[in-house]
Amino acid sequence: DADVTQTPRNRITKTGKRIMLECSQTKGHDRMYWYRQDPGLGLRLIYYSFDVKDINKGEISDGYSVSRQAQAKFSLSLESAIPNQTALYFCATSEAGGTYEQYFGPGTRLTVT
């Protein structure tokens, strides 16, 4: 079974709709991240959380919000989706401490029409 799972894997939605992307992990990691990937731009950090009570903005947090419901769950919401939020979204986890390796989920392809 995958260590980091994301649901849904694909989603098409209309402008103005509220969307939630969910991430679950079985790795027991404290740290979780949400990224978006666009062609030619690489991975850009949206939000990150170092534990259940910790939420931090990344470099492109405008238009997004997150919720860390438990150590294993970290959800990303688009309050009012717009077309330029069409992208591939990845959730990742990492251990606390001296290792910075991140474990990524399979991604969610979101299309906003």
Add this chain to the structure above:
Amino acid sequence: GESVGLHLPTLSVQEGDNSIINCAYSNSASDYFIWYKQESGKGPQFIIDIRSNMDKRQGQRVTVLLNKTVKHLSLQIAATQPGDSAVYFCADKTSGGYQKVTFGTGTKLQVIP
């Protein structure tokens, strides 16, 4: 501004040959570097990492070289196989504070059978 980027967007290599993927970084405060592999339809997967106090690190069929003088690192893949076809990107971590990890845009490696 600070950036991590790759010299070539696409690299085609004959099966069995060695591959070299290059990456430049601009942040002199970067103290840790990671290479990821992303296969089509999947999330990025850790390949190998190197700390800034090292010049070279070897893994299974992969070697990462770090040249801090010119802020350059490379990933060498020995005896490239069809399964190596993917997008490869580097990431760097800055020391201090949040210890932000910045991802490059990626190089697509195409292995010619």
